[in-house]
Structures are given as C-alpha cells and as structure tokens.
Amino acid sequence: MPLHETPTIPQGEPVPRWLELADALKPTLHEVEQEPLRLVRPVPDVDHPLRFRMEPAGDVASLAAADLRAGDAFILDFGGHRAGYLSFVLGASGREPDAPARLRLTFGEVPTDVAESFEPYTGWLSRAWLPDEVVNIDDLPQAVRLPRRYAFRYVKVEVIATSKEYGVRFERIRAHAVTSAGPVAGNVPGDLPDWARRVDEVSLATLRDCLQTTFEDGPRRDRRLWIGDLRLQALVNYGTFDANDVVKRCLYLFAGLPRQDGLVNACVYEKPKPTYANIVTLDYAALYAVTLAEYVEATGDTETGRELLPVSVKQLEILGKLVNAEGMFVDPKDAWLFIDWAESLDRTTALQGVLILAYRRTLALARRLQRPGLAAGYAERIDAMVATARRECYDRETGLYVSGPDRQVSVASQAWMILAGVPETQEVGARAIRKCLAHEGAVRPVTPYLYHYLVEAMFTCGMRDEAVELIRQYWGGMVDAGADTFWEVYDPGKPLSSPYGDIHVNSYCHAWSCTPSYFFRKHRPFG
Numbered sequence: 001m002p003l004h005e006t007p008t009i010p011q012g013e014p015v016p017r018w019l020e021l022a023d024a025l026k027p028t029l030h031e032v033e034q035e036p037l038r039l040v041r042p043v044p045d046v047d048h049p050l051r052f053r054m055e056p057a058g059d060v061a062s063l064a065a066a067d068l069r070a071g072d073a074f075i076l077d078f079g080g081h082r083a084g085y086l087s088f089v090l091g092a093s094g095r096e097p098d099a100p101a102r103l104r105l106t107f108g109e110v111p112t113d114v115a116e117s118f119e120p121y122t123g124w125l126s127r128a129w130l131p132d133e134v135v136n137i138d139d140l141p142q143a144v145r146l147p148r149r150y151a152f153r154y155v156k157v158e159v160i161a162t163s164k165e166y167g168v169r170f171e172r173i174r175a176h177a178v179t180s181a182g183p184v185a186g187n188v189p190g191d192l193p194d195w196a197r198r199v200d201e202v203s204l205a206t207l208r209d210c211l212q213t214t215f216e217d218g219p220r221r222d223r224r225l226w227i228g229d230l231r232l233q234a235l236v237n238y239g240t241f242d243a244n245d246v247v248k249r250c251l252y253l254f255a256g257l258p259r260q261d262g263l264v265n266a267c268v269y270e271k272p273k274p275t276y277a278n279i280v281t282l283d284y285a286a287l288y289a290v291t292l293a294e295y296v297e298a299t300g301d302t303e304t305g306r307e308l309l310p311v312s313v314k315q316l317e318i319l320g321k322l323v324n325a326e327g328m329f330v331d332p333k334d335a336w337l338f339i340d341w342a343e344s345l346d347r348t349t350a351l352q353g354v355l356i357l358a359y360r361r362t363l364a365l366a367r368r369l370q371r372p373g374l375a376a377g378y379a380e381r382i383d384a385m386v387a388t389a390r391r392e393c394y395d396r397e398t399g400l401y402v403s404g405p406d407r408q409v410s411v412a413s414q415a416w417m418i419l420a421g422v423p424e425t426q427e428v429g430a431r432a433i434r435k436c437l438a439h440e441g442a443v444r445p446v447t448p449y450l451y452h453y454l455v456e457a458m459f460t461c462g463m464r465d466e467a468v469e470l471i472r473q474y475w476g477g478m479v480d481a482g483a484d485t486f487w488e489v490y491d492p493g494k495p496l497s498s499p500y501g502d503i504h505v506n507s508y509c510h511a512w513s514c515t516p517s518y519f520f521r522k523h524r525p526f527g
Contacts, residue, residue: 013258014256014257014274015255015256015257015258016256017256018252018253018255018256019252019253019256019257019274021249021252021256022249022250022252022253022256022274023274025245025246025248025249025252026213026249027180027213027243027245027246027249028180029178029179029180029212029213030178030179030180030181030182031084031176031177031178032176032177032178033174033175033176033177034078034082034174034175034177035060035173035174035175036060036076036077036078036079036155036173036175037060037077037078037079038056038057038058038059038060038076038077038079039056039057039058039059039060039062039063039074039075039076039077040054040055040056040057040075040076040077040154041054041055041057041075042054042055042075042111042114042115043055044115048481048482049481049495049496050110050111050112050481050482050495050496051111051112051115051116051496052111052112052115052116053111053482054077054111054154057074057075058074060076060173063169063170063171063173064091064169064170064171065169066093066167066168066169066170067093067094067167067169068159068167068168068169068170069159069162069167070159070160070161070162071159072158072159072167073156073157073158073159074156074157075108075114075154075155075156075157076154076155076156076157076173077153077154078152078153078154078155078175079153080153080205080484081109081151081152081153081205081209081484081485081508081509082151082152082153082175082177082209083149083150083151083177083178083179083209083210083212083219083509084149084150084175084176084177084178085145085146085147085148085149085150085175085176085178086105086107086145086146086150086152086155086173086174086175086176087143087144087145087146087172087173087174087176088143088144088170088171088172088173088174089141089142089143089144089170089171089172090103090137090140090141090142090144090168090169090170091140091141091168091169091170091171092140092141092166092167092168092169093166093167093168093169094165094166094167095165095166096165096166097139097140097162097163097165097166098163098165098166099161099162099163099165100136100137100138100161100162101136101137101140101159101161101162101168102134102135102136102137102159102160102161102162103134103135103136103137103157103158103159103160104132104133104134104157104158104160105132105133105134105135105146105155105156105157105158106118106131106132106133106155106156106158107131107132107133107150107151107152107154107155108131108152108153108154108155108156109151109152109153109154109220109484109485109507109508109509110153110482110483110508111154111482112503112504113131113154113504114154114155114156118130118132118504121502121504121505122501122502123498123500123501123502123504123505124500124501125221125500125501125505129220129221129222129505130504130505131150131151131152131220133146133148134160140166140168143172145176149178149219150219150220151209151218151219151220151507151508151509152175153484157170177209178212179208179209179211179212180211180212180213180243180246181207181208181211181241181243182241182242182243183241184204184240184241185240185241185242188200189520189521189524189526191524191526191527192520192526193526195472195476195479196468196471196472196516196520196526198476198479199471199472199475199476199479199516200516200517200520202475202478202479202483202484202485202486203236203475203486203513203514203515203516203517204236204240204514204517205484205485205509206485206486206509206510206511206513206514207233207236207237207240207241207511207514207517208241209485209509210229210233210509210510210511210514211233211237211241211243211246213246213270214246214249214250214253214268214270215229215230215233215234215237215246215247215250215511216229216511217229217267217507217510217511217512218488218507218509218510218511219509220507220508220509221505221507222507224267224268224269224270224277225250225253225254225267225268225270226266226267226284226511227254227264227266227267227281227284227285227287227288227291228266228281228283228284228287228338228449228512229449229510229511229512230247230250230291230511231287231290231291231294232449232452232511232512232514232515232518233511233512233514234247234250234291234294234295234298235294235515235518235522236514236515236517236518238294238298238299239517239518239521239522240517240521244295244298244299244301247291247295247299248295248299248301248304250268251288251291251292251295251304251308252308253268253270253274254268254288254311255308255311256274257274257275257276258276258311259276259278259280261318262314262315262317262318263280263285263314263315263318264284264285264288264311264315265277265278265279265280266279266280266281266284266285266336266338267279279336280335280336281335281336281337281338282319282322282335282336282337282351283337283338283339283347283350283351283354284338285315285318285319286315286316286319286351286354286355286357286358287354287358288311288312288315289312289313289315289316289358289361289362290357290358290361292305292308292309292311292312292365293305293312293361293362293364293365294361296365296368296369302368302369305365305368305369306369306371309362309365309366309369309371309374310374312358312362312365313362313366313374313375315358316355316358316359316362316378319355319358320355320381323355323381323385326384326388326392327381327384327385327387327388327389328352328385328388328389328392329348329351329352329355329385330348331347331348331351337350337351339351339354339412339416339450340412340445340446340447340449340450341446341447341489341499342410342412342443342444342445342446342450344408344443345408345410345412345443346403346404346406346408346410346413346443347403347412348403348404349389349393349401349402349403349404349410349412349413349416349417350403350410350412350413350415350416351416352385352388352389352393352416352417352420353389353413353415353416353417353418353419353420353422354416354420355385355420356382356385356386356389356420356421356422357416357419357420357421359378359381359382359385360382360420360421362375362378363375363378363379363382366378386420386421386422389401389417389420389422390422390424393413393417393422394417394422395407398435399428399431399432399435400413400414400432400435400436400439401413401414401417401422401432408443409436409439409441409442409443410436410442410443410444411436411437411442411443411444411445411450411454412443412445412450412453413436414429414432414433414436414454414457415433415450415453415454415456415457416453416457417429417432418432418433418457418460418461419453419456419457419460423461426460426461426462427461429457429460429461430458430461430462430463433454433457433458433461433463433466434466446489446490446491446494446497446499447488447489447490447512448474448475448486448487448488448490448510448512448513448515449512449513451470451474452512452515454470455467455470455471455515455519456519458470459519459523464523464525465525467519467523467525468525468526471516471519473492474490474492475513475516477490477492478490481495483508484509485508485509485510485513486509486510486513486514487506487507487508487509487510487513488506488507488508488510488512488513489506490513
C-alpha cells in the first residue's frame with residue numbers, strides 16, 4: 001500500500017480480527033486469600049475529611065463463639081484495600097436452626113461506607129452500584145462465598161433475622177483479592193522520603209486493584225475500560241507491573257468497537273461480551289492516538305503500531321473537522337468534552353491543547369513507522385493551531401491562557417497549553433501556572449485526573465520542586481486522610497463533594513489517580 005494512502009477503517013460494526021486478538025490477550029487473574037485483622041467501630045470525627053475514623057473493637061476470633069441475633073452487627077477490617085470476594089462459614093448457636101438466617105453485608109472502601117446508612121440515596125447513578133447485599137442462608141452450618149466481586153477494606157455484617165431458637169456465629173472469614181497484576185517489575189526509586197514512599201505504595205495498590213482483565217476505571221463502580229483512565233494507567237504500568245499485553249488488549253478493544261462514524265468510544269463494556277458503550281468523549285478520542293504512540297514508544301511493538309495507526313489517523317480526521325480555518329477548535333455543543341468534573345469549566349482551550357498533542361504524537365509515530373503519508377499535513381496543522389492558540393488563547397497582559405467568550409482562567413487551560421507545546425519558552429508556561437494558582441477566580445481541578453496533567457505540566461516547565469510539593473499536598477493529603485488507594489474525586493476544600501450527587505457512590509480506588517508512581521520513576525525528583 002502506498003504510504004500516502006489511508007487504509008479503509010471498518011465503521012459502525014465490530015472488527016472480528018481485532019476483537020479476537022484482544023480476547024487472546026486476556027490475562028489470568030491471581031487470587032490471594034486473607035483473613036480480617038480486627039473488628040473495628042466508626043467514631044464521628046469532625047476533623048476527618050470523611051467524617052469518621054476507625055477504632056479497634058475486638059478480636060475476630062470472638063465471632064466463632066458468638067451468639068449473634070437479629071439487630072447485632074460487627075465491622076471487619078482487612079487492613080488494606082482489596083478487589084475481590086468474601087467467604088465465611090456460618091454456623092448456629094443454640095438449638096437446631098428452624099429458619100434461614102438473613103444477613104445484610106455492606107462493603108466499605110472508606111469508613112464512611114460502613115459508618116452511616118446509604119439511605120436516602122440522592123445520587124443520579126443507579127442505586128444498584130452501592131456496595132450492600134442482603135443474603136439468606138437456608139442451611140446451617142454452611143460455607144458461603146458471595147458471588148459478586150466487591151472493592152473493600154471494611155465489611156459491615158448485620159444480622160437481620162434468625163428464628164428465636166438460635167443465633168449465628170462466623171468462622172473462617174476470608175477476603176479473596178483478585179488482580180492480573182504481578183510483582184512490580186520496574187525500577188523502584190530507592191531514595192524516596194517517607195511520605196513519597198507511602199504515596200508510591202498507595203499509587204501501586206490503586207493500579208493493582210484496577211488491573212483486572214482490562215484496566216478498569218474502578219473496581220467498586222463502573223468497572224469499565226475508559227480511554228482517559230487507560231492512558232494514565234498505562235504510563236504507570238510501563239515502569240511498574242509491566243502488563244503491556246493488557247495495554248495492547250485494551251487498544252484492540254477500542255479499535256475493534258468503532259462508532260458509526262469511526263470515532264472510538266470513550267469506554268467499552270467487557271462483559272458479558274465486549275461491546276461499545278455508545279459514549280463518545282472528544283478529548284478521549286484524541287487521547288487514543290496519544291496512548292497508542294506511548295505504547296509503541298514504551299514497548300517497541302511497531303507491528304501493533306502499524307496496524308492501529310490508521311485508527312489514530314481516523315480520530316484526528318474526524319476531530320480535525322471541528323478546527324476552523326484559523327486553526328482553532330470549535331466546541332460543537334452536541335458532544336461531551338470531559339477534561340475534568342469541574343462544573344463551570346470552559347473546555348475549549350484545553351481541547352485545543354489535547355488535539356495539538358494528539359497531532360504531535362501521531363506525526364512522530366507515523367514517521368517512526370515509516371508511514372509519514374498517513375500524517376500528511378499534520379506539521380502544517382500543528383503550526384497553525386499553535387500560532388492561533390498563542391494569538392487567541394494567551395492574554396499577554398495577564399500572562400494567562402484563557403478560554404471561551406468570557407475568557408475564563410482555569411488550571412485546565414494552562415496545563416493543556418503547556419503539554420501541547422504552545423508557550424514559546426518554559427518560563428512563559430511556568431509563569432502561567434503560578435499566576436493561575438494565585439488567581440482567586442481560576443477554575444481549579446476537582447479530580448486527580450486533571451491534577452495529573454497539572455503536575456505533568458509543571459515538570460514540563462521545569463517546576464520540579466513545585467510539582468513534588470503538589471504531589472505531597474494533594475495525593476499525600478489523601479494518604480493523611482487514611483486512603484489505602486487513591487480516590488476518584490478529591491477536592492481538599494470540599495472533601496465530601498461528589499459529581500454524582502451522593503458521596504456514597506464515589507469510587508475510592510480509581511485508575512486515573514495512580515500516577516505519582518509514574519512521576520517518581522520518570523522524573524526521579526529526589527535525586
């Protein structure tokens with residue numbers, strides 16, 4: 001095929017060969033069994049970001065001799081976050097059981113989950129995502145293993161009903177943690193201070209529990225493969241778990257399930273069979289191209305790069321139609337632009353940056369693969385978009401990048417302009433970040449996802465010490481609040497906020513939050 005010719009991309013229907021390749025790359029899940037460490041009880045604490053702290057409440061071994069009746073309850077603590085299953089042996093005390101035992105089990109990633117009722121639930125996501133279960137055990141004694149996978153550190157067990165003739169007791173309680181992650185294979189920085197080592201441990205635990213048969217966004221809720229999460233997980237993975245075949249599998253799943261117009265979907269449902277979710281996020285479609293380029297760079301797998309490069313080209317062909325003659329992205333108003341959950345955020349300038357980065361990375365990949373014809377015109381497009389961004393998005397009086405008709409100032413705009421290579425010098429970018437962070441009206445991130453891009457922009461501008469301090473304050477702040485894995489949403493000024501209308505449906509082990517481990521290995525900021 002001539003280098004200038006773009007191959008035909010199947011549109012609107014699954015691509016069987018690519019889905020078969022993805023299936024062949026499905027990893028094996030490893031199971032680790034663990035006993036609970038202690039019984040605990042929640043204590044209200046107005047100084048704690050999530051309202052409660054946990055205190056010891058007894059020995060787990062005491063449950064084997066207990067006589068628990070309707071209204072009794074206890075909370076197990078496994079000492080750290082797990083994605084997996086729960087098993088136990090339920091026995092009877094007193095006379096022979098003459099009725100089933102009914103239990104309610106609530107699984108908690110953080111104390112808030114098990115310290116207070118989920119009702120009334122006020123979120124707009126399905127109530128079915130809340131991690132509680134009512135089970136009936138008909139015959140006692142009986143070994144029980146709950147069939148559903150949960151994400152948890154704590155398990156609250158409530159006895160709802162038995163007959164008056166007997167109580168229940170619990171033995172051999174076990175968590176069965178599952179992950180496809182193996183041991184950390186990358187270089188572990190040996191010079192981390194204590195706070196950074198703890199942040200690194202929590203980062204790796206976050207990726208470990210999200211690393212299932214795909215890179216899930218979170219094992220508690222959603223459990224989908226999203227492009228935005230995948231890109232950040234992959235960056236951490238290349239220097240840690242080395243699960244590169246899982247990255248490859250995910251790239252093929254997206255490529256094999258295109259939308260009618262050829263755009264990749266923002267996310268994929270893996271089960272019961274792979275299918276697209278009919279959700280397109282324009283920045284995520286562009287980031288597919290970035291993720292593929294980074295995969296080839298990290299692994300040297302040029303064969304996969306050659307096969308999937310046309311998919312990246314297709315994304316930029318479609319998204320390029322939203323760039324006007326002057327080289328500026330124009331929000332179509334009928335598509336989802338994510339960037340961050342901040343409600344008031346104007347995303348136009350950030351999308352300009354995402355697209356420029358995608359063009360740059362795809363051009364570099366096409367040249368590496370000796371297929372420059374597939375990226376014909378990209379260099380000119382990049383130059384035009386950069387020039388327009390410098391002219392239209394940069395306020396020379398304030399030294400800030402602005403977005404939209406109201407010329408909004410936001411962290412997102414500064415970060416993505418820098419990552420796109422728009423500032424003429426590092427100093428221009430660094431000054432924009434510092435001024436933005438000092439700007440009282442600037443729109444700030446509410447997710448670790450956008451905080452990642454802020455930190456990445458800081459390193460890009462040579463702001464190493466300030467980047468490290470932000471990691472310490474933000475991710476270290478979650479660790480100080482008791483995080484065993486990093487949270488989906490964390491606004492230090494509003495730690496009880498939720499983009500879904502109810503904190504109980506937030507995920508507290510979320511893929512896009514795991515990137516301090518990447519920064520520590522890539523930039524080695526401590527020496």
